[in-house]
Amino acid sequence: MRSPAALAELEREIAAPGAGLDRLRLTETPFVPEVRLHLAEDAIVWWARMEADAGHTLPPPYWASAWPGGQALARHLLDHPGLTAGRRVLDLAAGSGLVAIAAALAGAERVVANDIDPYAVAAVTVNARANRVAVDVTAGDLLDSRVQADLLLAGDVLYSPEMVARVLPFLRRAAADGVEVLIGDPGRGHVPAEGMEVVASYPVPTTEPFVESPVRRVQVLRPH
Numbered sequence: 001m002r003s004p005a006a007l008a009e010l011e012r013e014i015a016a017p018g019a020g021l022d023r024l025r026l027t028e029t030p031f032v033p034e035v036r037l038h039l040a041e042d043a044i045v046w047w048a049r050m051e052a053d054a055g056h057t058l059p060p061p062y063w064a065s066a067w068p069g070g071q072a073l074a075r076h077l078l079d080h081p082g083l084t085a086g087r088r089v090l091d092l093a094a095g096s097g098l099v100a101i102a103a104a105l106a107g108a109e110r111v112v113a114n115d116i117d118p119y120a121v122a123a124v125t126v127n128a129r130a131n132r133v134a135v136d137v138t139a140g141d142l143l144d145s146r147v148q149a150d151l152l153l154a155g156d157v158l159y160s161p162e163m164v165a166r167v168l169p170f171l172r173r174a175a176a177d178g179v180e181v182l183i184g185d186p187g188r189g190h191v192p193a194e195g196m197e198v199v200a201s202y203p204v205p206t207t208e209p210f211v212e213s214p215v216r217r218v219q220v221l222r223p224h
């Protein structure tokens with residue numbers, strides 16, 4: 001699946017959403033109500049229907065949920081517009097585009113959102129449109145390249161040991177090159193405390209299944 005085909009598919013889904021748990025719905029982000037996103041009523045049910053329709057497996061629709069790490073980072077950007085104003089921003093592993101959209105709303109000069117999932121690239125496009133902001137999208141894996149931006153944002157990207165092994169060196173290299181790097185991390189237990197400054201901490205309402213606490217404590221981190 002390429003990004004234009006994924007975009008056409010999401011546009012069809014949005015135009016005729018249906019009424020079940022397998023629909024997309026334009027909704028306020030709980031911790032960032034300034035941003036509205038097309039999210040799945042239930043991402044697992046949406047995924048199951050899309051796979052059944054396609055007749056083959058599809059990547060997990062991470063873009064169809066607003067992850068706590070992204071919500072905290074987006075909140076931080078909107079509450080501290082000096083971080084983004086007039087700067088070139090890259091949102092790595094953008095998912096729905098929440099963080100990228102918050103950066104655009106906070107006055108960034110240019111925002112690029114990157115993700116390897118074509119559906120995420122499409123979701124950023126429809127979500128940027130819904131919030132009337134300009135966000136450029138780029139598909140593909142940037143983790144072996146150098147960052148062309150002033151501010152690099154990574155919301156809920158360090159969610160597995162495999163991701164940490166690839167993403168953390170990329171973030172550290174960018175920081176060493178003089179790029180400001182901010183990470184939104186809900187404490188999934190994979191991020192070493194060493195070499196990380198805690199910039200802020202937010203109580204983000206829980207939207208994930210199987211998490212019983214009503215809020216999740218999320219840190220905004222800066223590698224140094």
Ligand SMILES: C[S@@+](CC[C@H](N)C(=O)[O-])C[C@H]1O[C@@H](n2cnc3c(N)ncnc32)[C@H](O)[C@@H]1O
Binds near residue numbers: 093115
């Ligand atoms: C948990 S989601 C977080 C999405 C978003 N940043 C947020 O906070 O809502 C992780 C995202 O990482 C993306 N991803 C995984 N590996 C990647 C890579 N090598 N480069 C870019 N994105 C990647 C996935 O496709 C997924 O959209």
